[in-house]
Amino acid sequence: MSSAKSKTPLLLIFMTVFIDLMGFGLVIPILPTYAQQLHASDFMVGLLIASYSIMQFLFTPFWGRLSDRIGRRPVLLISLAASFAGYLIWGFSTSLIWLFASRIVAGFGNANIAVAQAYITDITTKENRARGMGMVGAAFGLGFVLGPALGCLLVQNGLGFVGFVAAGFSLVDLILTFFLLPEPKERGTFGKDRFGLGIDFYIKNVTSAKLRVSFLIFFISTFAFANMEATLVLLTSKLYNWGPKENGLLFVYIGILIVIVQGGMIRQLTKKYSEKKLITVGSFLVAAGLFLTPVTNSWMVLALAMTLLSIGSGINNPCNQSIISKLAPEETVGGVLGLGQSVSTLGRIFGPIVGCALFEKLGYLSPYIAGGLCMIIVVALSFKLPETEPGPSAAA
Secondary structure, X not given: OOHHHHHHHHHHHHHHHHHHHHHXXXXXXXXXXXXXXXXXXXXXXXXXXXXXXHHHHHHHHHHHHHHHHHOHHHHHHHHHHHHHHHHXXXXXXXXXXXXXHHHHHHHHHOOOHHHHHHHHHHHOOHHHHHHHHHHHHHHHHHHHHHHHHHHHHHHHHOHHHHHHHHHHHHHHHHHHHHHHOOOOOOOOOHHHHHHOOOHHHXXXXXXOOOOHHHHHHHHHHHHHHHHHHHHHHHHHHHHHOOOHHHHHHHHHHHHHHHHHHHHHHHXXXXXXXXXXXXXXXXXXXXXXXXXXXXXXXXXXXXXXXXXXXXXXXXXXXXXXXXXXXXXXXXXXXXXXXXHHHHHHHHHHHHHHHHHHHHHHHHOXXXXXXXXXXXXXXXXXXXXXXXXXXXXXXOOO
8 A cells, every 4th residue: 555545544534533623613612602592591501512422422432332343434424424414403503402403413423533543543553553543632632723713713604604614524524534535454343442341341440449539530620621611601701791703712722722731741741740740730720720710800810710721621631541541451441541531521511511500590600619629629639649650641
């Protein structure tokens, strides 16, 4: 196979993950405004945001296991078609029910990340697999940054127009995948390794003395961040009278900071400090950012709060994943990391629901106080983590 041909599958997988995350990023700063235009309450906004993550939680294992049985290519094609349909529904949505339908269908389709990872394990050797997985991580970061930025440019044409553009990207990816992406010559057991190990495996690892603190930190940290993510647009609308354009730029700023930290800083930090110490510091920074976010109507203070929060989150996520991979038994690392992602997704489900409910019932300060207190708990929990030797982070 020529060099160009060998790179084509990796580039297509990169595009699939990038478009998934760009579609997700496109709607983050726009979704609450669109939902409120359709007469949704703050709590209903939280449910709407959570519906996407619920579908990912339910169907990521399904897609992974199905791809082990019938192949990576057909599953990717089906899931991309579902993503296209979900964003198309968004474009035509004229009621809250159809907006829910669009997020449910898109979440169902975009739960294909595990299949993308499985494809990479099939076509790479152990020596270059980290590079392939790194491309998936880069696609995550770029999608999350460029999505809100593109949303800022498109929203002037209408909130529904954003859905049509996201649908167009998914359609292009679907066509290119159909014509250019081959089925791997040898198919591994990625889905079984991560999602087919049985209920006993999950109970054993969640309650494991070595892993349970890491899983709890993963859940609480994701819960607190998703809480902020879901209510931030509601807060800026209330305190600054910002619209989708301003909120889109704010999410671009958050995304750029996280990419900078995870793309470069984390490699240097993990050479000098253990993941345990970095998680303690990162959690403290997230807590400080959350407490600071709603205390004033000064946008400069908000920028400082988002800076602290983004740097802390950028440190926490790869260090959490890395320490879990180091503590897990070598023969079940894939399954344990898959379990970690499921725990994280649960945080993404409950964070928006609880955050928006608090915002509606107790006022705009309450989600950030609750999130900050959660991160103080994480700081305390981090002292219970085992010490690991400084060195290259497995996740980074």
